[in-house]
Amino acid sequence: xxxxxxxxxxxxxxxxxxxxxxxxxxxxxxxxxxxxxxxxxxxxxxxxxxxxxxxxxxxx
Amino acid sequence: xxxxxxxxxxxxxxxxxxxxxxxxxxxxxxxxxxxxxxxxxxxxxxxxxxxxxxxxxxxxxxxxxxxxxxxxxxxxxxxxxxxxxxxxxxxxxxxxxxxxxxxxxxxxxxxxxxxxxxxxxxxxxxxxxxxxxxxxxxxxxxxxxxxxxxxxxxxxxxxxxxxxxxxxxxxxxxxxxxxxxxxxxxxxxxxxxxxxxxxxxxxxxxxxxxxxxxxxxxxxxxxxxxxxxxxxxxxxxxxxxxxxxxxxxxxxxxxxxxxxxxxxxxxxxxxxxxxxxxxxxxxxxxxxxxxxxxxxxxxxxxxxxxxxxxxxxxxxxxxxxxxxxxxxxxxxxxxxxxxxxxxxxxxxxxxxxxxxxxxxxxxxxxxxxxxxxxxxxxxxxxxxxxxxxxxxxxxxxxxxxxxxxxxxxxxxxxxxxxxxx
Numbered sequence: 001x002x003x004x005x006x007x008x009x010x011x012x013x014x015x016x017x018x019x020x021x022x023x024x025x026x027x028x029x030x031x032x033x034x035x036x037x038x039x040x041x042x043x044x045x046x047x048x049x050x051x052x053x054x055x056x057x058x059x060x
Numbered sequence: 061x062x063x064x065x066x067x068x069x070x071x072x073x074x075x076x077x078x079x080x081x082x083x084x085x086x087x088x089x090x091x092x093x094x095x096x097x098x099x100x101x102x103x104x105x106x107x108x109x110x111x112x113x114x115x116x117x118x119x120x121x122x123x124x125x126x127x128x129x130x131x132x133x134x135x136x137x138x139x140x141x142x143x144x145x146x147x148x149x150x151x152x153x154x155x156x157x158x159x160x161x162x163x164x165x166x167x168x169x170x171x172x173x174x175x176x177x178x179x180x181x182x183x184x185x186x187x188x189x190x191x192x193x194x195x196x197x198x199x200x201x202x203x204x205x206x207x208x209x210x211x212x213x214x215x216x217x218x219x220x221x222x223x224x225x226x227x228x229x230x231x232x233x234x235x236x237x238x239x240x241x242x243x244x245x246x247x248x249x250x251x252x253x254x255x256x257x258x259x260x261x262x263x264x265x266x267x268x269x270x271x272x273x274x275x276x277x278x279x280x281x282x283x284x285x286x287x288x289x290x291x292x293x294x295x296x297x298x299x300x301x302x303x304x305x306x307x308x309x310x311x312x313x314x315x316x317x318x319x320x321x322x323x324x325x326x327x328x329x330x331x332x333x334x335x336x337x338x339x340x341x342x343x344x345x346x347x348x349x350x351x352x353x354x355x356x357x358x359x360x361x362x363x364x365x366x367x368x369x370x371x372x373x374x375x376x377x378x379x380x381x382x383x384x385x386x387x388x389x390x391x392x393x394x395x396x397x398x399x400x401x402x403x404x405x406x407x408x409x410x411x412x413x414x415x416x417x418x419x420x421x422x423x424x425x426x427x428x429x430x431x432x433x434x435x436x437x438x439x440x441x442x443x444x445x446x447x448x449x450x451x452x453x454x455x456x457x458x459x460x461x462x463x464x465x466x467x468x469x470x471x472x473x474x475x476x477x478x479x480x481x
Contacts, residue, residue, distance in 0.1 A: 054470055054473065
């Protein structure tokens with residue numbers, strides 16, 4: 001399906017990330033679902049490093 | 061490979077699921093709590109000095125000193141507490157837990173709970189009821205008089221009652237209460253009723269006068285939080301053996317001293333990970349606001365550590381009238397706690413969650429990964445000593461406690477040579 005065909009149909013949107021996109025679409029009457037999603041460890045690099053390390057425990 | 065941690069966590073969860081907290085009797089703190097002494101006061105939360113104690117903790121210590129006869133006035137008590145003659149230690153270091161200020165002194169009567177599956181015990185004072193009470197940092201003459209009444213009348217009657225009745229299985233009682241609208245932290249109406257129903261005939265069989273039996277029954281019935289001081293040590297007794305499982309990332313203690321929030325993780329032993337305690341978002345009594353509030357205080361979030369309390373708020377919709385929010389929020393809180401826990405309780409089933417078990421076994425890795433913090437519902441004490449409770453609400457531990465714990469855990473694995481290069 002081409003993008004143009006898609007926009008000729010009723011839009012049903014699943015939004016990840018900024019909630020303002022969800023709110024804007026909703027105010028225009030678009031069916032939209034906001035996914036409660038956050039980047040892993042809030043995107044904190046030091047915590048991502050620790051999680052990566054803890055997943056590398058040697059097989060006992 | 062993360063089998064080492066998964067196996068350890070499975071073992072810790074098996075211990076928690078198999079726990080059999082049982083009320084076996086009552087005793088005097090100085091006689092039954094390990095390491096208890098006349099010059100030692102136990103308090104809620106992680107270790108703290110008199111200098112760093114907040115108002116409610118100081119107020120509780122002052123009340124304790126006057127109750128023990130070590131000081132005659134609040135001024136004398138404050139001087140004594142600052143003199144260095146008194147030692148302070150967390151309840152948690154002595155197999156005990158205490159609500160709010162959590163002050164335990166050697167003369168105080170305590171419930172004795174035994175985890176029949178593992179043989180360990182936990183202790184907690186008797187709940188003082190509402191109004192001006194030591195646990196909220198009040199230290200007026202009425203507080204001391206009430207503590208004396210508890211020692212002279214309430215304690216001997218209840219002690220003989222449990223001797224007559226025999227042990228009471230608290231796991232079954234909590235399991236029933238969470239199906240009757242309690243989460244057994246800030247709502248204990250059903251659990252307290254179940255307890256009274258269970259022990260009332262034995263109270264009548266005691267050797268005390270009718271007048272004493274009546275006043276004890278009336279007191280228990282007047283105080284919905286009677287059972288809180290049983291649900292807390294029941295949770296403590298259940299979690300404590302899991303705290304000895306090496307390489308487990310499961311949290312076995314969360315506690316606050318009114319200045320700091322602290323957590324302990326099974327694989328990291330007795331070490332506390334602390335950060336400044338938060339101010340509580342909640343409903344304040346008329347005439348009070350957030351400006352009057354002391355930061356988060358008390359050992360009562362041991363209930364949340366087990367998966368009841370705030371973790372099971374969905375099952376106690378009426379509690380939102382006390383802590384704020386809507387019943388829908390309560391379901392949302394409980395739903396989100398499954399994100400950071402490992403198993404569902406086999407004993408504590410929540411009807412509004414289609415009888416899913418309470419979210420059990422907080423994993424520090426999941427807290428960091430999802431950035432979802434444990435949810436705790438709690439009473440709010442006034443920041444100044446002597447005032448008491450000013451509201452109730454919802455609070456979370458500081459994320460930094462979990463971040464520090466994760467870092468320490470990785471360091472431990474590195475030190476033990478258990479991480480792949």
